Amino acid sequence: MGRSINLVYFAWVRERLGVEGEEISLRQGTETIDDVVNMLVERGGVYPDVLSDVSKLRFALDQDYATTESIVGSATELAIFPPVTGG
Amino acid sequence: MGRSINLVYFAWVRERLGVEGEEISLRQGTETIDDVVNMLVERGGVYPDVLSDVSKLRFALDQDYATTESIVGSATELAIFPPVTGG
Amino acid sequence: MIRIEVSACDFDIGAETAKVAEQGGGAIASFVGQVRDDGNLDTLELEHYPAMTDKALRAIAEAAQADWPLHAITIFHRVGKLSVGDNIVLVVTGSDHREAAIESCSFIMDRLKTVAPFWKKETGSDGSTKWIEERDSDVKASEKWQK
Amino acid sequence: MIRIEVSACDFDIGAETAKVAEQGGGAIASFVGQVRDDGNLDTLELEHYPAMTDKALRAIAEAAQADWPLHAITIFHRVGKLSVGDNIVLVVTGSDHREAAIESCSFIMDRLKTVAPFWKKETGSDGSTKWIEERDSDVKASEKWQK
Numbered sequence: 001m002g003r004s005i006n007l008v009y010f011a012w013v014r015e016r017l018g019v020e021g022e023e024i025s026l027r028q029g030t031e032t033i034d035d036v037v038n039m040l041v042e043r044g045g046v047y048p049d050v051l052s053d054v055s056k057l058r059f060a061l062d063q064d065y066a067t068t069e070s071i072v073g074s075a076t077e078l079a080i081f082p083p084v085t086g087g
Numbered sequence: 088m089g090r091s092i093n094l095v096y097f098a099w100v101r102e103r104l105g106v107e108g109e110e111i112s113l114r115q116g117t118e119t120i121d122d123v124v125n126m127l128v129e130r131g132g133v134y135p136d137v138l139s140d141v142s143k144l145r146f147a148l149d150q151d152y153a154t155t156e157s158i159v160g161s162a163t164e165l166a167i168f169p170p171v172t173g174g
Numbered sequence: 175m176i177r178i179e180v181s182a183c184d185f186d187i188g189a190e191t192a193k194v195a196e197q198g199g200g201a202i203a204s205f206v207g208q209v210r211d212d213g214n215l216d217t218l219e220l221e222h223y224p225a226m227t228d229k230a231l232r233a234i235a236e237a238a239q240a241d242w243p244l245h246a247i248t249i250f251h252r253v254g255k256l257s258v259g260d261n262i263v264l265v266v267t268g269s270d271h272r273e274a275a276i277e278s279c280s281f282i283m284d285r286l287k288t289v290a291p292f293w294k295k296e297t298g299s300d301g302s303t304k305w306i307e308e309r310d311s312d313v314k315a316s317e318k319w320q321k
Numbered sequence: 322m323i324r325i326e327v328s329a330c331d332f333d334i335g336a337e338t339a340k341v342a343e344q345g346g347g348a349i350a351s352f353v354g355q356v357r358d359d360g361n362l363d364t365l366e367l368e369h370y371p372a373m374t375d376k377a378l379r380a381i382a383e384a385a386q387a388d389w390p391l392h393a394i395t396i397f398h399r400v401g402k403l404s405v406g407d408n409i410v411l412v413v414t415g416s417d418h419r420e421a422a423i424e425s426c427s428f429i430m431d432r433l434k435t436v437a438p439f440w441k442k443e444t445g446s447d448g449s450t451k452w453i454e455e456r457d458s459d460v461k462a463s464e465k466w467q468k
Binding site: 186187188189191192195198199200201202203204205206207208209210211259270272273275276279280283315 | 333334335336338339342345346347348349350351352353354355356357358406417419420422423426427430462
């Protein structure tokens with residue numbers, strides 16, 4: 001059975017991708033957040049533009065900060081957003 | 088013409104001396120706060136008890152902090168009080 | 175006592191400070207951040223990640239509680255559309271000691287700026303929009319608390 | 322704008338913070354000191370040196386203004402008889418920068434504790450009275466700001 005994950009986007013990532021989130025099926029061999037980002041970039045369209053430079057992005061797996069090397073494992077939600085600017 | 092100065096006391100200095108303040112004539116040769124304190128101590132009564140240990144006292148000349156070596160000069164008010172404890 | 179609130183509504187500084195003071199201690203520090211007029215700002219929009227925000231703010235408060243002797247912590251952050259002069263964020267800390275109250279308040283603000291999932295978008299008086307970028311000074315301020 | 326007030330009356334933290342915020346900046350820090358319950362306290366009496374108090378508090382505020390970019394400073398100190406939980410002192414600072422607001426607020430409190438001419442006298446629940454003594458930690462906190 002294929003694994004899937006909910007992606008959620010915020011701020012300019014959301015605006016530029018044009019969606020608040022989406023559920024995607026993870027292809028076999030997907031281990032890290034980097035693998036997920038690469039899958040998205042390979043889709044083409046606006047994805048490469050928005051997601052290629054991961055230094056400008058921050059990630060959270062099930063609402064905890066994660067890095068591109070973090071293992072997705074059985075997480076159900078991956079959030080992709082720019083550095084935070086609250087306060 | 089003899090010089091005089093207003094002395095004002097606060098906190099336990101005031102309580103133990105039993106007065107809020109007094110005007111005193113400065114004898115000739117009075118230069119520093121130390122000289123004024125010595126004059127008071129020589130009066131006897133409660134003065135030696137309250138004023139002998141100047142390390143426990145603070146002084147202000149015309150509402151500015153001063154030390155026992157400060158020159159009284161033409162100041163009109165000398166305040167004698169314990170270290171402050173506001174805030 | 176930790177109180178976290180994320181709301182489109184405004185906060186009442188006096189009331190929030192009183193709630194912290196009720197928990198005892200006698201030393202209450204607070205910080206309020208407001209929308210600053212940079213001469214060209216119409217509105218500021220605060221977006222956040224609802225599922226994560228409370229958790230992230232609570233983790234900051236718990237880290238403060240672990241490092242300083244605090245009786246109470248309140249973190250109130252607004253979201254949605256704000257105008258110049260509007261309140262954005264309130265942090266209140268209560269302790270027996272003023273250093274603990276003030277330092278922990280500073281710590282919470284510094285951490286909040288770099289880890290709480292909020293994003294600010296400015297709309298200028300000419301209608302142009304811009305997402306605020308992370309500031310190096312905020313990153314440095316947050317890093318200085320790392321042990 | 323520097324506002325100094327010494328009064329037997331209470332202060333309103335929300336109103337005082339709002340007054341500072343009106344002077345602009347967007348970063349407002351405040352500290353409130355209250356009468357702390359040490360388990361045996363009935364009343365606290367605050368004595369001061371009226372002719373010197375305003376001058377001393379103003380000098381502290383001016384020193385803060387010289388060292389940090391501040392739009393406004395309020396120092397409110399109460400005098401007279403106070404009970405457990407009553408407000409004693411309020412310091413509010415407003416700046417463009419949160420570090421400036423928080424640090425200057427901390428500086429003002431530390432200096433106030435060691436140079437403003439106030440004295441506290443405690444009356445215990447058994448009727449005994451005691452003048453509070455200067456604390457080494459307050460002296461050290463104040464000295465750390467010396468350049």
